[in-house]
Amino acid sequence: MSPALCLAHPRPDAANEPDREACDPVIAAQLRTALRVISRGTPLLLRGETGAGKEVFARGVHAGSSAAGRAFIAINCAGLPEGLIESELFGYRGGAFTGADRGGRRGKILQANGGTLFLDEIGDMPLALQARLLRVLDERRVTPLGSEESIPVNFQLVSASHRELGALVEEGSFREDLYYRLNGVEIVLPPLRERADRRELIDRILAEEAGAPVLLTPAAEMLLMNHPWPGNLRQMRHVLRAAAALCDGNLVDVEHLPALRTTPFSAARARAQLPLAEAAADAEDRAALLDLITEQRWNLTRVAKMQGVSRNTLYRRMKRLGIELDGD
Numbered sequence: 001m002s003p004a005l006c007l008a009h010p011r012p013d014a015a016n017e018p019d020r021e022a023c024d025p026v027i028a029a030q031l032r033t034a035l036r037v038i039s040r041g042t043p044l045l046l047r048g049e050t051g052a053g054k055e056v057f058a059r060g061v062h063a064g065s066s067a068a069g070r071a072f073i074a075i076n077c078a079g080l081p082e083g084l085i086e087s088e089l090f091g092y093r094g095g096a097f098t099g100a101d102r103g104g105r106r107g108k109i110l111q112a113n114g115g116t117l118f119l120d121e122i123g124d125m126p127l128a129l130q131a132r133l134l135r136v137l138d139e140r141r142v143t144p145l146g147s148e149e150s151i152p153v154n155f156q157l158v159s160a161s162h163r164e165l166g167a168l169v170e171e172g173s174f175r176e177d178l179y180y181r182l183n184g185v186e187i188v189l190p191p192l193r194e195r196a197d198r199r200e201l202i203d204r205i206l207a208e209e210a211g212a213p214v215l216l217t218p219a220a221e222m223l224l225m226n227h228p229w230p231g232n233l234r235q236m237r238h239v240l241r242a243a244a245a246l247c248d249g250n251l252v253d254v255e256h257l258p259a260l261r262t263t264p265f266s267a268a269r270a271r272a273q274l275p276l277a278e279a280a281a282d283a284e285d286r287a288a289l290l291d292l293i294t295e296q297r298w299n300l301t302r303v304a305k306m307q308g309v310s311r312n313t314l315y316r317r318m319k320r321l322g323i324e325l326d327g328d
């Protein structure tokens with residue numbers, strides 16, 4: 001999977017080309033910065049909430065850099081037991097330990113030679129390995145386990161963490177010297193809820209998941225656009241994958257977004273807050289408006305305000321949908 005984003009586009013030699021695809025301006029600027037510094041051999045440290053797209057960003061940096069076309073090697077430091085990370089990263093010589101492949105194994109660092117090494121969840125790297133990684137970065141040489149020979153290596157380094165490494169340094173679980181070594185430039189990716197390209201992302205991910213362009217009803221659009229997305233793009237992709245599977249044709253409505261309907265910004269409110277002209281006068285609209293009115297304890301002034309309409313318009317709509325003013 002390689003989400004296009006705008007990430008692949010702004011190469012250093014194309015800095016003046018307008019983005020061919022809509023992109024959040026903050027991320028576009030961050031990408032330009034990242035490409036400029038990585039081309040000088042400065043490591044990048046990415047921070048951002050879970051699912052905010054740190055790996056996708058790192059892949060975008062790789063694709064836009066002079067190492068594009070070479071290896072992009074990602075390793076998740078949180079996902080491996082301590083013993084395994086060591087051989088994964090540094091490799092081993094044949095017969096280095098019981099169970100080792102006879103031919104030995106080239107570690108990820110050597111695989112990244114000439115390309116980009118992406119160390120995800122670097123904050124979870126055990127202290128002993130932090131010391132070895134620091135040595136590799138300083139010496140630009142790797143010594144596989146069980147070997148006496150060190151091998152020269154050269155790669156672009158991008159690390160990522162959803163936790164603040166500075167805080168881990170204070171806490172004593174992360175080496176300060178490694179922190180400064182990794183943190184050539186720190187980039188804090190914005191969470192999805194703050195991105196200006198949410199609408200484009202929804203369309204693109206939905207089309208990817210459905211295999212064809214898909215439309216949204218205004219209520220579904222409002223629900224998707226106003227959701228806080230604590231799991232960011234990963235969560236959005238899952239929600240849209242489900243929506244693509246649930247909707248029969250090429251139109252997604254709120255009932256195809258079941259995971260969002262129970263959240264604070266509920267489907268009912270999304271529907272009821274729509275400008276009235278857009279809302280179809282059907283039974284679901286009636287239920288949605290009634291939900292909102294009940295939620296607001298029949299304070300119709302407030303309901304009208306939430307909908308951005310006058311009280312009179314609200315009364316007319318209630319009448320059309322058969323909601324009685326003296327409803328209990």
Ligand SMILES: Nc1ncnc2c1ncn2[C@@H]1O[C@H](COP(=O)(O)OP(=O)(O)OP(=O)(O)O)[C@@H](O)[C@H]1O
Nearest residue numbers: 003005049050051052053054055056162233234237
């Ligand atoms: N720009 C994008 N366009 C489309 N999908 C995206 C984009 N960025 C991220 N995603 C989706 O979100 C998922 C999570 O992205 P990614 O792994 O880059 O996030 P992360 O910040 O590295 O997550 P974690 O903190 O859990 O490591 C991806 O698998 C992809 O499906």
